[in-house]
Amino acid sequence: MPALQLLRGLGVILGSWLLSTSCSSPTDFTPKPKGYNRIDLPPHAYQQLASGHPYTFQYSRYAKIRRDSSYLAQPHWINVIYPQLHANVQITYLEVKQDPKRFGKLMEDARKLTSKHQIKATAIDESIIKTPNGMQVAVFELSGEVPSQFQFYTTDSTRHFFRGALYFPTATANDSLAPVIDYVKKDIVQLLNTLKYQ
Secondary structure, rough: OHHHHHHHHHHHHHHHHHHHHHHHOOOOOOOOOOOOOOOOOOOEEEEEOOOOOEEEEEEEEEOOOOOOOOOOOOOOEEEEOOOOOOOOEEEEEEEEOOOOHHHOOOOOHHHHHHHHHHOEEEEEEEEEEOOOOOOOEEEEEEEEEOOOEEEEEEEEOOEEEEEEEEEOOOOHHHHHHHHHHHHHHHHHHHHHHHHHOO
């Protein structure tokens, strides 16, 4: 009888020990990767820019056009603002006036505006694209924690100089903005492919 009680006691102790060890958490815990909020992006749809500028293009139906209100702004400088995405494509336009010196200065300024991001940029990729209208566009894609991830300019070298830059006025890390950046870049390509001078 005492042996039976001893076996029962050992069984209870063994069962308790197994139960407690099976419920404990593992010592080699691996943290989950940092997640980002899901961003629902609408399908791409476009509308024509209203008249009143020496240029026209198609832009997103989910964006609004606002005149540039900075103290440096020229008459045909505008912002293509995405209220829901907190994105802004700043557009500047200047006449070259068939002046080679003015043209050279505009080209230099455009490159300076891009290169000022080199401090924070991990890379600046430059490429030339040709639009269906026969325009050549210099495109700059910036990587890293930069305020402007995509910039471009196009010119006919004698009359028109058209430049743009994508900005996000937010402190959010660019890797979490990647889907929005790609979405707006597609809209910018549509803008450039439909750009015409009046």
